[in-house]
Amino acid sequence: MTSTPPTAESEGGTVSGTWTGGLRRAWMSKLPPEKLLPDRQPAYVASWIYVFGVATLAAFLVILASGLVLAFAGPTWYHTSSLGLFTNSMHFWSVQLFFVFMVVHLWGKFWMAAWRGRRAMTWITGVVAFLASIGTAFTGYLVQTNFDSQWISFEAKDGLNAVGIGAFFNVANLGQMLLLHACLLPLVVGVIAVWHVLLVRRRGVVPPIDAMDTAVSTAPPVADAVPEARP
Amino acid sequence: MTAHPADREPADHEPAAKHPDIASREWTGPWRRYDIVKEGVIAIVVVSILTVLLAGLFSSPDEPPLTFQGWASSAPDNFYATAVQELAGTSTSAGYGPPYNTAADGVSIGPIAPQQWFGVTHPVDTVNDFVITPLRSQQQSAGTTDALAQWDAAGPDQQAAWATAYDTALTTANGDATAVAAGDYGPVPALAQGLTDMASAGALDGILTSQGGFYQTDSTKQILFLGDGSALDDAATAAHLQGNTWGMMNETGSYPGQAWLWLYSFWYQLPQFNSDNPDDYLTSHADAIIFYVMAVLSLVLLLLPFIPGLRSIPRWIPLHRLIWRDFYRTQANT
Numbered sequence: 112m113t114s115t116p117p118t119a120e121s122e123g124g125t126v127s128g129t130w131t132g133g134l135r136r137a138w139m140s141k142l143p144p145e146k147l148l149p150d151r152q153p154a155y156v157a158s159w160i161y162v163f164g165v166a167t168l169a170a171f172l173v174i175l176a177s178g179l180v181l182a183f184a185g186p187t188w189y190h191t192s193s194l195g196l197f198t199n200s201m202h203f204w205s206v207q208l209f210f211v212f213m214v215v216h217l218w219g220k221f222w223m224a225a226w227r228g229r230r231a232m233t234w235i236t237g238v239v240a241f242l243a244s245i246g247t248a249f250t251g252y253l254v255q256t257n258f259d260s261q262w263i264s265f266e267a268k269d270g271l272n273a274v275g276i277g278a279f280f281n282v283a284n285l286g287q288m289l290l291l292h293a294c295l296l297p298l299v300v301g302v303i304a305v306w307h308v309l310l311v312r313r314r315g316v317v318p319p320i321d322a323m324d325t326a327v328s329t330a331p332p333v334a335d336a337v338p339e340a341r342p
Numbered sequence: 343m344t345a346h347p348a349d350r351e352p353a354d355h356e357p358a359a360k361h362p363d364i365a366s367r368e369w370t371g372p373w374r375r376y377d378i379v380k381e382g383v384i385a386i387v388v389v390s391i392l393t394v395l396l397a398g399l400f401s402s403p404d405e406p407p408l409t410f411q412g413w414a415s416s417a418p419d420n421f422y423a424t425a426v427q428e429l430a431g432t433s434t435s436a437g438y439g440p441p442y443n444t445a446a447d448g449v450s451i452g453p454i455a456p457q458q459w460f461g462v463t464h465p466v467d468t469v470n471d472f473v474i475t476p477l478r479s480q481q482q483s484a485g486t487t488d489a490l491a492q493w494d495a496a497g498p499d500q501q502a503a504w505a506t507a508y509d510t511a512l513t514t515a516n517g518d519a520t521a522v523a524a525g526d527y528g529p530v531p532a533l534a535q536g537l538t539d540m541a542s543a544g545a546l547d548g549i550l551t552s553q554g555g556f557y558q559t560d561s562t563k564q565i566l567f568l569g570d571g572s573a574l575d576d577a578a579t580a581a582h583l584q585g586n587t588w589g590m591m592n593e594t595g596s597y598p599g600q601a602w603l604w605l606y607s608f609w610y611q612l613p614q615f616n617s618d619n620p621d622d623y624l625t626s627h628a629d630a631i632i633f634y635v636m637a638v639l640s641l642v643l644l645l646l647p648f649i650p651g652l653r654s655i656p657r658w659i660p661l662h663r664l665i666w667r668d669f670y671r672t673q674a675n676t
């Protein structure tokens with residue numbers, strides 16, 4: 112068996128004309144490794160407000176992990192098991208932390224006007240992730256199989272029925288809510304969050320408002336800054 | 343109100359170097375050391391520890407669900423009256439409209455009537471689903487068995503006449519079945535009593551849950567029936583969960599609830615959406631109006647980068663100078 116080595120058709124280390132090669136070239140041009148996994152940031156990225164984005168992602172992972180355990184044990188396990196109650200408590204508090212972090216992150220990005228410089232889609236995906244997270248949390252409250260979920264489903268049905276959504280999204284249908292909460296909605300939040308993070312990595316962290324060329328070119332490095340290290 | 347030139351997004355064909363705001367270009371200024379992997383790992387560890395601590399210290403809310411047995415045992419008169427209302431078609435569920443039945447048109451805002459457009463998708467027949475079928479599903483006392491036979495032998499008009507007459511008489515007697523004036527009520531009192539006895543014994547919970555089948559994951563009928571009485575409403579009031587007391591974002595006990603719904607909940611606190619007169623237009627249409635308001639506000643948040651004025655607020659209220667104070671200090675010094 113012989114193989115045909117790439118010839119003059121090669122382009123940038125890939126064989127031209129292949130979908131795979133095209134995808135790899137597009138990925139490498141928009142998100143090279145130094146952007147995807149950076150070991151340096153612009154010097155202005157020096158505030159505690161930047162912590163809340165990664166904290167939101169971390170809380171999301173804890174939610175997924177605790178939710179996975181709850182999914183294996185079923186929705187009523189935590190009523191009768193101390194381990195189940197603790198796992199449910201992990202799920203509950205990680206959701207609370209998730210929203211605290213996310214809201215602080217959102218407000219921080221608002222006051223930074225972080226949509227500047229072709230970053231509108233980054234903002235939009237962040238808002239969509241926020242709204243999708245609200246929907247995901249809401250379905251979680253509906254599948255608690257306790258008094259709280261009884262009352263929330265009874266009350267929420269009126270708001271959703273009044274605008275027709277209740278015809279397809281029945282908050283009193285435990286099975287439907289459970290599947291949406293455990294399968295579809297976390298996937299939606301996760302995909303949007305990944306998209307959001309990739310956009311952040313591609314565009315970079317937005318510079319300070321009114322940072323102009325002159326200011327940048329004359330500004331010395333701030334504390335902890337390192338000189339240009341990127342080739 | 344003039345938009346700052348840097349707020350303008352560069353067109354796709356516009357070279358980035360021509361744009362006045364450096365936000366559109368690759369950063370060419372100083373850099374600082376950063377380790378994204380280390381940051382991620384530390385964040386996961388810290389948040390995990392924080393979550394474990396909160397879970398260990400405070401646990402989580404878990405009030406047991408209400409049951410039909412509990413309701414019928416603690417408030418038999420209310421359960422009895424509700425059963426009569428289900429037969430007479432005067433309960434909230436019986437007169438709800440879509441998506442449960444056609445007894446009403448549902449909420450509409452002018453020509454916008456999606457509740458009507460989508461019709462009945464979760465049919466609920468309160469007479470049979472809540473009363474007659476559960477009674478038939480078990481062996482009953484002789485009195486209840488005779489009442490069921492009498493009910494079955496009568497036509498729909500006769501059934502409605504009996505139930506409506508008894509519901510009216512019971513309401514007149516303030517829900518006291520022993521004080522109801524004599525009248526032609528047919529088997530209705532016996533049916534209501536049979537269902538109350540069945541619920542008190544705990545049989546109704548299982549029957550309604552199974553709904554005649556082996557597998558069941560839809561709680562719509564139980565929730566609607568439970569909500570027609572006073573038990574659910576009273577329990578929610580005691581737990582401060584009513585909509586007009588910020589209940590949408592509250593939680594049982596002293597736990598934090600869905601605080602992120604504060605703006606949605608806010609509208610329900612306004613007297614215009616919360617008046618004592620249920621026929622008031624804004625109050626009777628509050629659910630739909632508030633949903634549409636929130637949908638518009640969400641859209642505004644989503645499209646904020648493109649809305650002149652709103653997108654300039656961060657310039658007018660310069661909180662960003664706190665966030666980037668080191669940068670601005672350095673810039674000022676140069």
